[in-house]
Amino acid sequence: MEIQYTAIPVERLEAMREEGKDEFGNKWQLRVAEGWEPLRCCLRKASQDEDIALICYSPWDSASPWMEAGPVFVHYEACAGYSATDQYPASHLRSKAILNPFDHTGARAYDHITFLGNEDDHEAALKDVLSQPEVAFVHVRSQEAGCFHFLATSRDGSAGR
Numbered sequence: 054m055e056i057q058y059t060a061i062p063v064e065r066l067e068a069m070r071e072e073g074k075d076e077f078g079n080k081w082q083l084r085v086a087e088g089w090e091p092l093r094c095c096l097r098k099a100s101q102d103e104d105i106a107l108i109c110y111s112p113w114d115s116a117s118p119w120m121e122a123g124p125v126f127v128h129y130e131a132c133a134g135y136s137a138t139d140q141y142p143a144s145h146l147r148s149k150a151i152l153n154p155f156d157h158t159g160a161r162a163y164d165h166i167t168f169l170g171n172e173d174d175h176e177a178a179l180k181d182v183l184s185q186p187e188v189a190f191v192h193v194r195s196q197e198a199g200c201f202h203f204l205a206t207s208r209d210g211s212a213g214r
């Protein structure tokens with residue numbers, strides 16, 4: 054199975070920058086990176102002194118009772134986004150993560166929630182969850198902070214088969 058890894062869509066970020074606020078009304082505010090902040094626009098860690106912003110983000114793009122929103126770091130100015138969409142983001146491989154799966158109706162697939170430690174094979178675990186017939190997509194989150202990392206879907210549309 055080929056997995057598609059999706060960061061925050063560039064268009065949504067661009068609209069927020071133009072508005073000067075995130076989708077929840079928080080001001081788009083410049084912040085100087087200390088160098089540890091995980092950036093969800095391009096799925097890498099910030100370098101020290103980079104211009105970033107802390108925003109509230111929800112990976113859902115339409116109303117859903119399952120919708121979760123929370124704080125994520127992004128670049129203050131537009132960046133290139135995450136282009137290696139067929140590769141597990143390297144900066145997230147050695148992290149404590151939760152694989153938070155959803156079914157084809159958009160509801161959480163509780164039976165397949167998976168907790169990963171630093172040493173686990175994240176990609177294999179993600180493939181395993183995405184290959185479950187009832188799983189349509191997975192939100193990968195931080196286990197420590199709970200915040201959203203990225204969206205994972207099956208590239209060949211084989212999820213559910």
Ligand SMILES: [Zn+2]
Pocket residue numbers: 092093094095096127128132133134
């Ligand atoms: Zn970025």
